[in-house]
Amino acid sequence: MSAQRYKCIVQYDGTNYVGYQVQPNGNSVQAEIEKALKKMCKGEYIPIQASGRTDSGVHALGQVIHFDYPVAIKADHLMRAMNSLLPADIMITEIEQTTEDFHCRYHAVGKKYIYRVDLNRFPDPFKRQYTLHHPFRFSMENLQKAIKHLEGEHDFTSFCSTKTDKTDLVRTVYEASVIKDEAANELVFTFRGNGFLYNMIRIFVGTLLQIAxxxxxxxxxxxxxxxxxxxxxxxxxxxxxxxxxxxYYDEEKLKRGE
Structure with a gap:
């Protein structure tokens, strides 16, 4: 049987990693997945591609990767094998065979991010690696008014790290919203758009909290x-x-938020 391309959705807790991408200064999510595939293929290196990088400490609920496996294998069997070899903070949640021309990065049309802010008076030890602690009084009304100005097509130079290698800093944000999760006492920000620049979401949040x-x-x-x-x-x-x-790989679903 010939090699087969697989598309996977991956969840990971980024706490213990230097980021998604392989780095010389520590362990990465990519390295762990490639290590698992290498074991499955008796030492053969299987490179993987991802929809994009995430920084050290950043988490993923729906990262997408693809790779070419040497032989065709049932998707469910492949997922079980990979998950049995991956560390507990990385999990393949979906896997499917795809066409050989599919590329998880180049075919992506947009992404959705969320950002969680813990509002409790003192830092919750069980949230400290998964939220930003922000125990200050704030105006939810001002926050909701301000965040809507991020929607639409804009040049986001002010919200991009100066370390970026991009020259075109125009992006379209289809959704910029925030809710208060009363049960968790958290703010939950949602940003959905056709692309995000380096540190763009984190600068959004840092600025919006100052406004709030x-x-x-x-x-x-x-x-x-x-x-x-x-x-x-x-x-x-x-x-x-x-x-x-x-x-997202469907532009209409991206715009509708499906």
Whole structure:
């Protein structure tokens, strides 16, 4: 039987990794998945591709990868084998055979991220690696007014790390929203768009929290979009609260949020 390409959805807790991508300074999610595949293939290296990178400490609910396995095998059997070899903080949740021309990065049309903020007075030891702790008084009304100004097509220079290698900083955000989860006492931000720049979501959150706290005016987002200057925006929020929630391959579903 000939080699077969597989598309996988992966969940991971990014706490113990230097990020998704292989790095010289520590262990990565990619390295662990490739290690599992190498064991399954009796020492043969199977490179994997991902929809994109996540930084150290960032988590994923719906990262997408693909790879070419030397022989065709039932998807469910492949998933069971991989999960039996992966560490407990990485899990393949879906797997399917796909065409040899499918590419999880180049064919992606958009992504959805969520960001969680713990509002409790003192840091919850069980949330410290999965949320940003923010125990300050804030205005939910101002926060909800400000966040909507991020929707639409904009040049997001003010919300992109100066370390980016991108030259085109225009992106379209289809959804920028926030709710308060009363049961968990958390803010849950959702951002859905056709692409996100380096640290873009974390700078969004850092700036929006300053607006909510009264440190910046409600109209600050509009001013920052026009300024195109990273130095004028808020801080880059911690990586622990960020989750890659979904990767889209259908533009209409991306726009509708399905």
């Amino acid at each position: 706290d009264g440190l910046k005016p409600v109209g600050e987002i509009e001013r920052l979009l026009a300024a195109k200057d990273r130095r004028k925006a808020g801080p880059t929020a911690a990586p622990e609260g960020l989750y890659l929630a979904k990767v």
